Amino acid sequence: MQAFSTRNARHISLVTLIAAFIGGALVMTSNASADKTSDAQLPPPPLVTVSVLQSQDIRTWESFSGRLAPVASVELRPLVGGTVQQVLFNDGEYVTAKQPLFVIDPRPHQAAQNRANAQLQAARAQAKLLEDEFKRAVQLKSENLISQSQFETTASQRQSAIASVAEADALLEQAKLNLEYANITAPVSGRISRAEVTQGNVVEAGPSAPVLARIVANDKFYVEFNVDEQTYIKLSRSLSDADSMPIELTLDGDDVVYHGLFHAFDNQLDPASGTIRARAVVENTDRLLTAGMYTQVRLGSPQKASVLLVPESAIGTNQSKKFVLVVDEQQTARYREVTLGAQWQGQRVISSGLNEGDRVIVNGLSHVQPDTPVAISDTAALALAN
Known part of the structure; x- marks a missing residue:
């Protein structure tokens, strides 16, 4: 009976061991199957395009709104009075310097x-007569044949005659000027307005003289625009190179670009707006520009600078901060906060936050989370290899 119990116990232990082994094998098979299922369900890392940052030498530009002002503008007013006999130009035409414009009746002048001229000739004759008298008086005085008072009277009359000649000469010069002023010419080249006073009207000289016409020089124009205090400080440090600070000017709805150079800043900041007026000079190459036009102005840096550029599509916004995602050596996207500089041909200058050689994600940014794996597209990888 005892032998039978022992055999039964051994049999139960063997059965238990076999069952435990089979159970463990089933558990291991189940775990392996679960691992395979988990691996099969993991999505592939997102495919991205990257740009490898390299320093580039560029000229940075600042954009402003401005208006054109004339470099030279003249209001023509008569310097002598009289009747306007001729108007020698057409309204709005281009006139050149010294071109005749108006004729005021020259006959009175x-x-x-x-x-x-006649008064001058008479004064000269009188002066010559008194000069001869003075020479005789000098001779007579040396021989004590005339008194001192008679000699001094002759000398005084001689000096008075000399002064009369000078006065008559000055009157003649003024008369010549008045005759010249009767023929009004253009003091500068430019586009002239309409004639404000027409033929037959009588005009007067002096403070109440009317405006006959206006001329605006249009070979070049000032471009006036306001810049903020920070920009003013930055540009002022480059004033020694102001002659090399280019500008580009465009009109609304027009693709033509006009070129010029920075000229000067005003002498004070406007406390109300916190801006200061700047002025540049632009060439009116096609004679289309005119004073008062509204323009878009781009002011370039005096010299090219070595900078890092990132496409606008690569830049994200996190509240008030700007950031990009950089792919590290483990093919993981990393968050980088950046400080942006000026715009340049659809890209932004990176003032801080990135280094040369960084791989910045430029396409697929919306599908990538920081600190997650990414896959670089074949085209990007090929570019990196080259």
Whole structure:
């Protein structure tokens, strides 16, 4: 009976051991199957395109809104009075310097010149007579044949005659000027306005003289625009190179670019707006520009600088901060906060936050989370290899 119990116990132990082995094998098979299922369900890392940052020498540009102002603008007013005899230009035409524009009746001024010339001749004759008298008086005085008072009277008359000649000569010069002023010419080249006073009207000289016409020089224009205080400080440090600070000007709805150079800043900041007026000079190459036009102005740095550029599509916004995602050596996307500089041909200058050689994600940014694996596209990998 005892032998039978022992055999039964051994049999139960063997059965238990076999059952435990089979159970363990089933558990291991189940875990392996679960691992395979988990691996099969993991999504592949997102495919991205990257740009490898390299320093580039570029000229940075700042954009402003501005208006055109004339470099030279003249209001023509008569310097002598009289009747306007001729108007020698068409309204709005381009005139050149010294081109005749108006003629005021010259006859009164010609007569005044003739009269002044006659007075000068008479004064010179009188002066010659008194000069001869003075020479005789000098001789007589040396021989004590005339008194001192008679000699001094002759000398005084001689000096008065010399002064009369000078006065008559000045009157003649004024008469010549008045005759010249009767023929009004353009003091500068440019586009002239309409004639404000037409033929037959009588005009007067002096403070109440009317405006006959206006001329605006249009070979070049000032471009006036306002810059903020920070920009002013930055640009002021480059004023020694102001002659090399280029500008590009465009008009609304027009693709033509006009070129020029920075000229000067105003002498004070406007406390109300916190800006200061700047002025550049632009060439009116096609004579289309005119004073008062609204323009878009781009002001370039005086010299090219070595910078890092990132496409606009690579830049994300996190509240008030800007960031990019960089792929590290483990093919993992990393968050980098950056400071942006000026725009340049659809890209942004990176002032801080990145280094040369960094691989910045430029496509697929919306599908990538920081600190997650990514896969670089074949085209990007090929570019990196080259």
